[in-house]
Amino acid sequence: MNLVSEVYRTSTEQADKVAYHFMGKDTTYKEFEDSVSRFATALKELGVEKGDHVAFLLGNTPHFIISLYATMRIGATAIPINPLYTTDEITYIVQNGDVKAAILLDALLPLVEVGLQVFPDVHSYVVCETKPDTFEKMQALPANVKEKVHSFHQLLIQTKPEVKPTMMNEDDTAIILYTSGTTGHPKGAMLTHKNLYSNARDIAKYLQIRADDRAVTTLPVFHVFALTVVVNAPLLASAQLIIVPHFSPKEIFRIGRELQPTVFAGVPTMFNFLYQFSEGDPNDLKSLRLVVSGGSSMPVSLLHNFEEKFKVRVSEGYGLSEASPVTCFNPLDRERKPGSIGTNIVNVENKVFNELGEEVPVGKVGELVVRGPNVMKGYYKMPEETAAAIRDGWLYTGDLARMDEEGYFYIVDRKKDIIIVGGYNVYPREVEETFYKNSNVLEAAVLGIPDPNLGEAVLAYVVLKEKSTTVDELHAFCKEHLVKYKCPKEIIILDELPKNATGKILRRNLKNQALSRA
Numbered sequence: 001m002n003l004v005s006e007v008y009r010t011s012t013e014q015a016d017k018v019a020y021h022f023m024g025k026d027t028t029y030k031e032f033e034d035s036v037s038r039f040a041t042a043l044k045e046l047g048v049e050k051g052d053h054v055a056f057l058l059g060n061t062p063h064f065i066i067s068l069y070a071t072m073r074i075g076a077t078a079i080p081i082n083p084l085y086t087t088d089e090i091t092y093i094v095q096n097g098d099v100k101a102a103i104l105l106d107a108l109l110p111l112v113e114v115g116l117q118v119f120p121d122v123h124s125y126v127v128c129e130t131k132p133d134t135f136e137k138m139q140a141l142p143a144n145v146k147e148k149v150h151s152f153h154q155l156l157i158q159t160k161p162e163v164k165p166t167m168m169n170e171d172d173t174a175i176i177l178y179t180s181g182t183t184g185h186p187k188g189a190m191l192t193h194k195n196l197y198s199n200a201r202d203i204a205k206y207l208q209i210r211a212d213d214r215a216v217t218t219l220p221v222f223h224v225f226a227l228t229v230v231v232n233a234p235l236l237a238s239a240q241l242i243i244v245p246h247f248s249p250k251e252i253f254r255i256g257r258e259l260q261p262t263v264f265a266g267v268p269t270m271f272n273f274l275y276q277f278s279e280g281d282p283n284d285l286k287s288l289r290l291v292v293s294g295g296s297s298m299p300v301s302l303l304h305n306f307e308e309k310f311k312v313r314v315s316e317g318y319g320l321s322e323a324s325p326v327t328c329f330n331p332l333d334r335e336r337k338p339g340s341i342g343t344n345i346v347n348v349e350n351k352v353f354n355e356l357g358e359e360v361p362v363g364k365v366g367e368l369v370v371r372g373p374n375v376m377k378g379y380y381k382m383p384e385e386t387a388a389a390i391r392d393g394w395l396y397t398g399d400l401a402r403m404d405e406e407g408y409f410y411i412v413d414r415k416k417d418i419i420i421v422g423g424y425n426v427y428p429r430e431v432e433e434t435f436y437k438n439s440n441v442l443e444a445a446v447l448g449i450p451d452p453n454l455g456e457a458v459l460a461y462v463v464l465k466e467k468s469t470t471v472d473e474l475h476a477f478c479k480e481h482l483v484k485y486k487c488p489k490e491i492i493i494l495d496e497l498p499k500n501a502t503g504k505i506l507r508r509n510l511k512n513q514a515l516s517r518a
Contacts, residue, residue, distance in 0.1 A: 002193040003174075003200060003232055004073045004165045008033060010238045020217075020241035021259065022062050029238070032066070037161035039070035039152075045159070046124045046150065048101050050075030050166070053176070055094055055122075056222065057083045057104035057111070060245045063128040063152060064221050065231065067103045072175075072193070075168045079176045079188070080222035083107075085483050087114060093178050094119045097188055097380065101126070103152070106134040113145055128152040170194035176380050177224055179321045179425065186430075188380035189321045198373035199324035200232035202346040206329055207290060207315070211238040215263035216255060218244035218270075224325040225294050225423070229265045239263075249277035253284045260287040267295035267423025268302060269454050271314070275306050282310050292329070294319060295423025296455050297411060300338045317342055318411065322395055324374040328409050340408040341401075348372035352403050357391065365412050368401040369394040417507070419448030419456050421485045426458055431488065434481045435462060440469045443497050445505050446488070449514050457489035459514055463496055 010017070011033030019032040027035075048054060054071050056078055058064040064080075071078045079097045081090060083105055090111070094102070101124040104111065112125050125148055127138060138149055174193045178186040207229075209215070215234040219226035234241055242261055244251060247270055255261060264285075266274075271293060274280060291314045293303075303314055315332065318341035319325030327350050330342035344350050351359050352366040360366040375395045378386035389396055400413045419426040428446035435444035443463040451457035462474060471491050478487045498506040 002072075002168065002170065002197045003236065004036075004069055006197075007036075007069060007235050008165050010235075014238055017211075017238060018240045019235065020062060020065065020243050021214075022243040023245075027062065034161055035062075035066045035156060036069045036073060038156050038159045039066055040073040040166075041162050042126075042150075042155040042159040043070060043076065043101070044074055046101060046126075048074065048076050048124070050168075051172075052076045052100040053079055053098050055097065055099040055102040055104075056080045057090070057102065057108050058128065058222065059083055059105060060217060060221050060243055061128070061130070062243065063103070063105075065241070065243070067126075068175075068231075072168075073162075073165045075166050075172060077173045077176055079178070080227075081178070082220070082222055082483060086481055087111065087118075088481050089483065091118045092185060093188075094122065096185070097176060097178070100124075103128065106130055106137075109134070109137060109141075109149075112141075112149060116145060116148075123148065125149045126152050126155065168193060170197075171377065173377065175227075177321045187382055187385060189376045190378055190380050191321075191324050191376050195324045195374050195376060196228070196232060197236075198347065199228050199326055200236045202348065202374070203229060203326045203329070204233040204237045206331070206345045207233075207292065208332060209233055209237045209239060209263065209290070213237065213239040213263050213290070214259065214261045215239055215241055215265070216244060216252065216261045217241045218247045218252065219265060219267070219423075223424075224321045225267075225319060226265070228319075228324060228326060229292065229294070230263070234263070247273075249273045249280060253277070253280045256284040256287065257281075262287055263290045263292075264288050265292045265294070267455075268293060268298040269422040271298065271306050272302055272453060275302065275309060285310050285312070288312050290332075291315070292317060294326075296420040297339070297341075303338055315342070316340070317345075318409070320397055322376045322389065322397075323348075323370055323372075324376070326374070327370045327372070330408075335406075337404075337408050340404075340410050342409065343407045348374060350403075350409055351394075352401055352409075353394070353396075357394075362405050363402055365400055365402045368397045368399045368409065368411070370397060371395065417447070419446075419458055421448075421451075421456055421458065422454040424485045426486050431458060431460065431478075431482065431486055434478060435460065435474075437481065438469070438474070438477050440465050441474075443505075445497055445507060445510055447507060447511055447514065449489075451489070454485075458486065460488040460491045461497060461510055462491055462493050464493060 011029040015030035018026045019029045103126045173190045175191045176188040215230045217230045315330040317329035328341045330336045431446040432444045435441045445461045448456040449459045498509040
């Protein structure tokens with residue numbers, strides 16, 4: 001079994017049941033399946049075959065859901081990319097990911113002309129229309145560009161649906177998720193059909209997601225947390241998605257009032273905004289029965305305040321892209337421990353190891369490791385990194401944790417220098433590499449600092465070759481090369497960075513300096 005076959009089964013057995021609601025319109029499972037089938041056929045006619053890679057530059061719209069299931073249906077591999085990424089970031093992923101076709105929002109139409117030069121191996125672009133004049137703009141493109149561009153809407157209405165999903169091997173790669181890497185470039189985690197199906201199935205069972213649930217899908221669907229918890233798991237349970245293009249507290253309260261959702265998943269930043277929203281009436285969210293938080297640890301005070309105001313329990317969990325992503329969650333049928341990431345979910349095992357790969361005693365700190373059917377098959381074209389991450393069947397997460405006597409896990413610190421901004425992972429090396437692209441930057445050191453709204457923010461210390469470059473110019477340079485959440489909130493110019501005797505930058509000194517300024 002896989003996600004495609006299970007959704008197909010629902011479309012035949014419960015054809016009139018609503019699969020998703022978007023912008024005031026309901027779409028049934030039968031209508032969803034019809035669109036998936038048509039678009040799968042269209043992709044084949046564009047030359048996309050089993051094993052080919054298809055990039056998605058899409059946000060929270062039905063285009064993403066249809067494209068994902070159509071791509072998996074024909075055995076091709078989806079590569080979701082944040083559509084807000086800069087051209088540099090997109091180019092690396094498209095080139096490294098050997099992308100053959102791309103599906104993108106109409107707002108990114110200018111990227112197609114750029115793509116002809118920087119990623120010429122992409123032979124087809126499917127543009128998803130969200131504005132009335134998009135088709136006219138496509139028709140006005142230069143001939144050499146126009147021949148590669150196709151309308152998502154036109155493909156759907158002009159293509160006949162197939163009858164059944166294509167058979168595929170459970171170990172075939174379904175999705176490659178690019179995660180920020182410590183080497184300065186993101187790594188492509190290869191998730192199989194088995195990985196995606198098992199984690200959606202197991203988290204749906206663990207969180208007791210039901211067929212009568214209505215899940216708010218406002219987390220970015222190109223992110224693995226949303227993909228599993230509020231897309232694949234609800235669809236697998238024959239539930240309904242309420243697709244929300246952008247997170248807005250006002251919109252969430254309106255949806256709560258008018259559509260009576262039962263499931264909400266978010267990152268701590270979202271919960272903080274909902275809690276602080278002065279116009280929000282707690283009664284508007286009274287239909288919620290399951291509320292989950294992930295992406296980063298929620299401050300215990302915020303958790304208690306949110307629960308008290310909205311009279312609903314918030315369950316925290318843990319996951320990472322390499323594990324599809326969920327490994328732990330606070331159980332619904334037992335005690336919830338604030339500050340804990342919970343216990344093993346169904347069919348997944350977590351342990352805490354020391355540096356020798358041995359399990360440490362209860363209460364001792366070590367590296368969190370995980371194994372189960374959800375663990376990736378490896379990093380795309382990175383065998384050495386794969387061997388370092390997966391050892392003796394265990395995925396090493398890079399996070400330091402401890403386990404209590406009842407099997408609840410607690411994240412103590414991050415072994416990696418990761419910064420989590422509003423639920424998004426930012427690796428210092430990637431930002432530092434961007435600074436080094438500036439010809440006047442001699443050295444750069446990047447770290448995370450506490451932020452009341454986003455959990456953490458990026459702080460950069462920079463040493464210049466010449467004093468002519470200003471902080472404002474450095475901010476502008478970052479905005480040109482990095483997506484917004486990776487850009488430093490603050491840039492501090494120093495004469496030199498603190499180093500030890502071997503020349504290694506003393507990040508702890510910089511961290512202490514930053515915290516003393518707070």
